[in-house]
Structures are given as structure tokens and as C-alpha cells.
Amino acid sequence: MNNNNHTCLEQETVTEHLITLNATEQDGFRAKSDVSVLVAMERAGQHLIPVGCRGGGCGKCRIHVLQGEYFSKRMSRAWISPEQESAGTVLACRIFARGDLVIEPDPPEIRPQSQTK
Amino acid sequence: MKKGVMRPGHVQIRVLDMDEALKHYVDLLGLIEMDRDDQGRVYLKGWTEVDKFSVVLREADQAGMDFMGFKCLDEDVLDNLHQDLKAFGCEVEEVPEGELKDCGRRLRFVAPSGHAFELYATKKQTGKWGLSNRNPEAWPRGLQGMKATRFDHCLLYGVDLDKTLELFRDVLGFDLAEQVLTPDGKRVAQFLTASMKAHDIAFIDHPEPGMFHHASFFLDTWEDVLRAADLISMTDTSIDIGPTRHGLTHGKTIYFFDPSGNRTEVFCGGDYHYPDHEPVTWDADELGKAIFYHDRQLNERFLTALT
Ligand code: FES
Numbered sequence: 401m402n403n404n405n406h407t408c409l410e411q412e413t414v415t416e417h418l419i420t421l422n423a424t425e426q427d428g429f430r431a432k433s434d435v436s437v438l439v440a441m442e443r444a445g446q447h448l449i450p451v452g453c454r455g456g457g458c459g460k461c462r463i464h465v466l467q468g469e470y471f472s473k474r475m476s477r478a479w480i481s482p483e484q485e486s487a488g489t490v491l492a493c494r495i496f497a498r499g500d501l502v503i504e505p506d507p508p509e510i511r512p513q514s515q516t517k
Numbered sequence: 518m519k520k521g522v523m524r525p526g527h528v529q530i531r532v533l534d535m536d537e538a539l540k541h542y543v544d545l546l547g548l549i550e551m552d553r554d555d556q557g558r559v560y561l562k563g564w565t566e567v568d569k570f571s572v573v574l575r576e577a578d579q580a581g582m583d584f585m586g587f588k589c590l591d592e593d594v595l596d597n598l599h600q601d602l603k604a605f606g607c608e609v610e611e612v613p614e615g616e617l618k619d620c621g622r623r624l625r626f627v628a629p630s631g632h633a634f635e636l637y638a639t640k641k642q643t644g645k646w647g648l649s650n651r652n653p654e655a656w657p658r659g660l661q662g663m664k665a666t667r668f669d670h671c672l673l674y675g676v677d678l679d680k681t682l683e684l685f686r687d688v689l690g691f692d693l694a695e696q697v698l699t700p701d702g703k704r705v706a707q708f709l710t711a712s713m714k715a716h717d718i719a720f721i722d723h724p725e726p727g728m729f730h731h732a733s734f735f736l737d738t739w740e741d742v743l744r745a746a747d748l749i750s751m752t753d754t755s756i757d758i759g760p761t762r763h764g765l766t767h768g769k770t771i772y773f774f775d776p777s778g779n780r781t782e783v784f785c786g787g788d789y790h791y792p793d794h795e796p797v798t799w800d801a802d803e804l805g806k807a808i809f810y811h812d813r814q815l816n817e818r819f820l821t822a823l824t
């Protein structure tokens with residue numbers, strides 16, 4: 401069974417890209433185009449981005465993409481507004497690299513009572 | 518004291534993509550698809566459940582739980598509880614019969630924790646799936662995946678645990694079966710039951726109201742939990758933690774995520790509770806062991822990944 405959680409079938413051949421963190425000397429990791437950026441990071445044994453549900457629901461893996469092309473699947477509007485999404489703030493578990501990416505983690509703050517009502 | 522609330526009856530879960538969600542809840546978890554409605558919602562249940570459905574999936578642009586419903590003994594109980602809920606200070610909305618297919622009227626209210634709950638007394642009974650009620654066989658053939666037997670409980674994160682306990686205990690007749698207390702006596706987790714089960718609903722203290730941690734489904738044996746873990750790997754499904762045992766309730770468990778990021782649990786075993794039992798208490802400084810009895814340490818994701 402393929403639950404499509406990690407896989408994106410929109411591309412015919414799998415390509416591989418380099419994901420690097422903005423403003424750091426760290427090496428980054430390589431991500432295949434058919435695996436989400438978050439899962440690629442986990443497979444590379446790195447911890448640059450916090451890992452939650454891996455399904456676009458919990459918001460923990462929120463990042464800014466500063467540079468590069470990617471394909472994205474639906475992500476929960478609880479964490480990413482349409483404006484944020486078009487400005488490159490996305491959930492790493494819902495994007496698939498289509499070129500080398502430069503990213504910056506942006507895990508959401510806990511939102512106390514008043515803001516969510 | 519019992520007030521006529523019988524059991525968790527249903528949960529409506531929001532998913533980002535219905536087709537992906539059905540692969541999770543039907544093919545992997547093994548729930549049975551029972552119906553669909555003109556809003557596009559899909560109705561599911563575990564094979565041992567007598568009522569027509571217990572899980573309703575709704576496609577939406579954010580994940581999480583819409584509401585959890587409890588089934589009550591009869592319509593008179595509903596009328597009484599309506600008054601009691603109002604007296605407690607809850608605003609109660611009457612959702613008309615048929616809004617969920619083959620379900621009677623529902624009373625909907627928001628608990629102090631920030632979660633929407635419903636009470637209802639009538640739902641079509643289609644019987645256990647694949648079995649007759651007369652001289653039934655042990656189990657039906659043709660079950661899929663983990664073969665989840667029933668929807669069992671939810672764990673929710675939210676605010677104002679004290680007021681929420683008052684509502685569930687004093688108005689709805691639940692008992693406090695287990696709790697976690699800090700050294701200064703603040704309750705940070707509460708496991709409530711309307712039955713003999715260790716929990717029918719549980720809450721953990723959290724600054725954001727109305728958050729969903731997991732919906733849980735019952736399996737018969739530890740072997741079934743292990744087999745569920747195998748299936749999670751075979752399908753490359755997002756895992757949270759397990760198989761392991763909880764200190765709280767002592768259930769044997771595994772947690773994983775649906776393709777929209779909602780957490781699912783399958784578990785077996787666990788303690789039982791009678792109304793004359795004192796609550797079981799875990800100290801907050803033993804929280805690691807209370808949650809994961811073997812690792813004895815908390816996993817950040819388990820505590821903070823919510824929808
Ligand atoms: S890990 Fe939960 S939204 Fe990405």
C-alpha cells in the first residue's frame with residue numbers, strides 16, 4: 401500500500417537535490433524528489449527541522465524556503481495561511497524538492513487560548 | 518454516579534485528502550466503510566461494533582477533530598442532560614436527526630477544554646460486521662490490515678482540566694479513573710470513564726484549547742499490536758512510538774499518524790475501573806514512566822505534535 405504520505409508521483413524520473421540551511425556552515429542533506437524534504441532529512445540522520453506527524457497536520461516542521469523550486473501537497477491551514485504558503489513558508493513534510501533548496505526552520509509557537517477562539 | 522451516558526459513540530476527524538485517508542483508516546487500520554453522505558463525509562466502524570458507524574471522516578483544509586460523541590441510554594436521558602448542561606453553563610446546540618446519516622438528534626456543546634462534544638441516544642444498528650447475532654462465529658473473514666475491533670477512546674489536549682472534570686463527572690456521570698498530579702497538587706492529566714474501561718476519554722493540560730492528540734482503536738492481543746507495527750513498516754506509514762506499554766492504564770500500544778497528521782493508536786489490554794475505586798495517581802516527576810513504561814522517558818513528538 402502506498403499512502404502517498406512520503407511519495408509524490410507527479411514526476412516521471414526521480415532527481416536528487418541538496419538542501420542547505422541558511423546562514424550556517426552545516427553540510428545540509430540530499431533529498432530525492434519523491435520523498436518529502438522532512439523524510440529525506442530523517443533518512444540522512446539529521447535533526448535540522450523538528451519532526452512531528454510527517455503528514456502536514458501538526459505544523460512542527462514549518463520552514464521558510466529562501467531559494468529553490470519544490471512541489472507541495474496540501475498542508476493544514478491551522479499552521480500555514482495561503483499568503484504564507486505563496487511566500488515560501490511551508491511544512492517540510494509536504495514539500496518535495498525540484499531543485500536545490502535553501503531553508504530556515506520556523507517551528508510555530510504554542511498559541512494560547514485567546515488567539516484560537 | 519452514572520447519568521445514562523454509555524460509551525464513546527463516534528468521532529469526526531478532519532483529513533486533508535479523503536482517498537489517502539481511506540487507505541489509512543480502511544486498508545491499514547481495518548475499519549469498514551459503511552456509508553457516505555452528500556457532504557462527502559465517509560462513515561466507518563470497527564467490525565465488532567453493533568451501531569452503524571463510529572468514525573466519520575470529513576475532508577477539510579486543516580487536520581484535527583470536529584467533535585466526539587457519546588451514546589446515551591435513551592431519549593429521556595438526553596432531555597435531562599440537556600437541562601443539566603445548561604445549568605452547568607454550557608451552551609447546547611440541538612443538531613437535528615439525520616444530520617449524520619442514520620443518527621438521531623444530537624446535543625452539541627463545547628467543554629471548558631475547548632473541545633466539541635455531542636450526546637445522542639439513537640443510531641441505526643446494523644450489527645457486528647459480517648456476523649449474525651444468532652449463533653455468531655468467532656470473527657468474520659475478509660477483514661483488512663490491523664483488523665481494528667472498535668473505536669475505543671480519544672486523548673485530547675486543552676485548557677481548564679478542573680472545570681472539564683467537573684462537567685464530565687458531575688453532569689455526565691464519568692468517574693476519574695487515573696490522574697497525573699504535580700508536586701503542588703495540580704492535575705495535568707485526567708483519564709475518565711463512563712464504563713469499566715480505564716478510559717473512555719482523556720485530557721492533558723495544554724495552553725492551546727481544543728487540540729486533538731489521538732483516536733484509539735482496540736485490538737485483542739499483544740500479538741495483534743506487534744502485527745500492527747509490522748504493517749506500519751510494510752506500508753511506510755509515519756510512526757510515532759511503539760510497540761510499548763503505558764504506565765497509565767497499563768495498556769499495550771503503538772502510535773502512528775494518518776496521512777493528514779492526525780495520530781492513531783491501536784492498543785490491547787489495560788486496567789479496569791469500578792465506581793467505588795479510588796483514582797490511580799501518577800506523580801508528574803514519574804511522567805516518563807507513566808506514559809512509556811519501558812523507555813521511562815518522554816518523547817518530545819508525543820507531547821507536542823497535535824492537530
Ligand atoms: S511534521 Fe507535522 S506538519 Fe510536518
Ligand SMILES: [Fe+2]
Pocket residue numbers: 670671672731733782
Ligand atoms: Fe490512548
